[in-house]
Amino acid sequence: MPDPTGLELIAHELREHVAGSVADTQYYRGVATLVVNPERSLDVLRWLRDAPAQRYTFLSSLHGADYLPHEPRFGVHYELLNLDRIERIHVKALLADPGDLELPEIDSCIEIFPSADFQEREVYDMFGVRFRGHPDLRRILMPEDYEGFPQRRDFPLGGEPVLFTHNEHELPRWYE
Amino acid sequence: MSGAEQLAPGVSAERAPLDGASAGGTEHELLTINFGPHHPATHGVLRLLVTLEGEVVRDLKPFIGYVHTGIEKNCEDKSYWKVIPLIERMDYLAYYFNALVFCMCVERLLEEEVPPRAEYLRVIHCELNRIHSHLVWLGTSAMDLGAISVFWYCFRERDKVLDLFEASSGQRMHTRYVQVGGVFEDIPAGWDRKVLAFMDEMEQRVGQYEAMLDRNEIFLQRTRGVGGVPEPRLLELGVTGPLLRATGNPLDLRKAAPYSAYDQFDFRIPVGTVGDCYDRYRVRVAEIRESCQIVRQAVEGIPEGPHITANRKVALPPRHELATSMEALIHHFKLVTEGFRVPPGEAYVAIEGPRGELGCFVVADGSAKPARVHMRDPSFVNLQALRDMAIGGYVADLIVNLAMLDPILGGIDR
Numbered sequence: 113m114p115d116p117t118g119l120e121l122i123a124h125e126l127r128e129h130v131a132g133s134v135a136d137t138q139y140y141r142g143v144a145t146l147v148v149n150p151e152r153s154l155d156v157l158r159w160l161r162d163a164p165a166q167r168y169t170f171l172s173s174l175h176g177a178d179y180l181p182h183e184p185r186f187g188v189h190y191e192l193l194n195l196d197r198i199e200r201i202h203v204k205a206l207l208a209d210p211g212d213l214e215l216p217e218i219d220s221c222i223e224i225f226p227s228a229d230f231q232e233r234e235v236y237d238m239f240g241v242r243f244r245g246h247p248d249l250r251r252i253l254m255p256e257d258y259e260g261f262p263q264r265r266d267f268p269l270g271g272e273p274v275l276f277t278h279n280e281h282e283l284p285r286w287y288e
Numbered sequence: 289m290s291g292a293e294q295l296a297p298g299v300s301a302e303r304a305p306l307d308g309a310s311a312g313g314t315e316h317e318l319l320t321i322n323f324g325p326h327h328p329a330t331h332g333v334l335r336l337l338v339t340l341e342g343e344v345v346r347d348l349k350p351f352i353g354y355v356h357t358g359i360e361k362n363c364e365d366k367s368y369w370k371v372i373p374l375i376e377r378m379d380y381l382a383y384y385f386n387a388l389v390f391c392m393c394v395e396r397l398l399e400e401e402v403p404p405r406a407e408y409l410r411v412i413h414c415e416l417n418r419i420h421s422h423l424v425w426l427g428t429s430a431m432d433l434g435a436i437s438v439f440w441y442c443f444r445e446r447d448k449v450l451d452l453f454e455a456s457s458g459q460r461m462h463t464r465y466v467q468v469g470g471v472f473e474d475i476p477a478g479w480d481r482k483v484l485a486f487m488d489e490m491e492q493r494v495g496q497y498e499a500m501l502d503r504n505e506i507f508l509q510r511t512r513g514v515g516g517v518p519e520p521r522l523l524e525l526g527v528t529g530p531l532l533r534a535t536g537n538p539l540d541l542r543k544a545a546p547y548s549a550y551d552q553f554d555f556r557i558p559v560g561t562v563g564d565c566y567d568r569y570r571v572r573v574a575e576i577r578e579s580c581q582i583v584r585q586a587v588e589g590i591p592e593g594p595h596i597t598a599n600r601k602v603a604l605p606p607r608h609e610l611a612t613s614m615e616a617l618i619h620h621f622k623l624v625t626e627g628f629r630v631p632p633g634e635a636y637v638a639i640e641g642p643r644g645e646l647g648c649f650v651v652a653d654g655s656a657k658p659a660r661v662h663m664r665d666p667s668f669v670n671l672q673a674l675r676d677m678a679i680g681g682y683v684a685d686l687i688v689n690l691a692m693l694d695p696i697l698g699g700i701d702r
Contacts, residue, residue: 227524
């Protein structure tokens with residue numbers, strides 16, 4: 113992990129190379145976090161991967177989070193790993209909820225890290241974050257005709273009817 | 289079946305030329321079939337949409353989610369210590385690892401220290417769990433290749449590991465042994481001798497498995513030179529664990545970023561050379577041996593001391609204190625009813641599971657329940673590499689590739 117000073121240096125260099133990219137830096141419990149502007153997230157990831165002093169070439173995890181009472185509401189997290197120094201940096205892009213039935217959008221990083229394919233689909237499936245440029249953005253874990261995004265914090269827990277023989281008549285034409 | 293000319297190392301994606309018919313100008317029709325979801329060789333409920341040209345796989349698309357049970361969502365409605373038994377059921381062959389990575393993540397958020405004896409107990413159980421997971425993998429994979437006797441032998445040893453788990457924690461699977469701040473209870477008297485006796489036996493048994501498979505012509509022909517993917521491509525696809533190490537990259541978080549007590553043991557990281565299915569098999573079998581070494585060192589060198597933190601705000605007080613101490617009773621009541629609160633923040637912790645990097649991401653909002661729990665399951669990410677492994681190969685090799693990938697659908701779907 114970069115220490116707090118190292119994190120500030122990375123943020124400083126990033127601001128020079130990619131204007132308006134870093135919104136904030138956080139250092140908490142040994143985890144260095146770059147909060148980036150979602151519009152520039154691809155440039156940030158590409159710089160972190162390619163800059164000779166950084167070389168965070170391995171995307172170990174991509175996941176979403178919903179910080180519901182807070183704004184901006186959604187977070188897309190990238191856990192990057194430098195394979196030589198085994199150093200992790202956590203990149204976080206916060207997305208506002210556009211409201212109504214609109215979905216929040218961010219650029220897909222599949223060009224930079226092909227391993228993001230399934231994981232972006234999972235974030236789309238669970239949080240309804242649309243990844244621009246993803247070649248095959250479909251639901252991955254939930255059924256393809258499912259409505260709603262179950263991991264959002266305002267999505268209720270439970271209430272899914274489960275089909276048994278005793279209640280199959282309550283779900284008309286369930287077999288279709 | 290693949291002929292002798294395809295056994296050369298350094299496998300290319302175009303290793304299976306169309307035989308006879310296409311050379312003669314006959315066109316092959318593409319055939320799209322469903323492989324699974326209910327097929328024993330998919331190791332669970334995985335559906336692959338496979339496009340075949342004759343017997344050659346031309347395209348492949350995995351469909352997952354058939355055992356999606358919403359564990360991550362359910363975790364958000366449970367207090368931290370109640371999440372542990374739930375999260376163990378994700379990757380059902382690596383339950384100690386799931387619980388460990390979640391507890392490590394919560395401990396990082398709480399800044400809770402774990403006593404050294406607990407770290408050793410965690411290592412012992414995790415390595416036994418790795419042996420157990422690899423035994424299930426070896427047995428089922430060999431069975432996919434038609435070697436059914438290996439399955440029985442592996443499950444015989446697996447049962448002994450489960451007996452050890454039962455003796456130390458009361459459960460054979462999903463033991464809820466790892467707790468935030470340490471482990472649930474100390475090992476019973478005489479358990480260490482049982483473990484050492486089993487290690488002696490296990491090392492001998494591994495040699496017997498190898499004797500059954502290493503010189504088995506069918507096994508060699510079906511695994512050597514099959515499914516190789518170059519190391520840079522695997523890294524691009526996020527592949528970790530034995531699949532990556534089979535190509536010669538020694539990335540193992542136990543060595544690279546030691547956690548728990550792994551920096552105190554002497555062990556090696558087995559790596560392969562070309563990264564075909566045979567190397568994957570060799571790496572995993574060698575890992576069983578190294579795990580035996582770690583368990584042996586840990587059992588012999590286990591320090592004395594408490595098995596869980598003395599911080600009563602996090603760990604339950606010992607049972608006998610409840611009868612005499614009012615304070616212990618209050619702590620017990622608070623922990624059992626509400627659970628402990630975790631200050632707001634988020635953390636990602638990764639450990640080396642049997643299948644690769646097992647990561648846990650927890651967002652705490654200051655309450656007694658996590659606001660978000662995400663497991664970066666290695667099977668889920670590794671599954672993306674199946675396409676690269678299988679395309680251009682025979683459909684029979686697809687079975688081998690899938691078996692050597694070792695996907696656990698409970699972990700993929702969560």
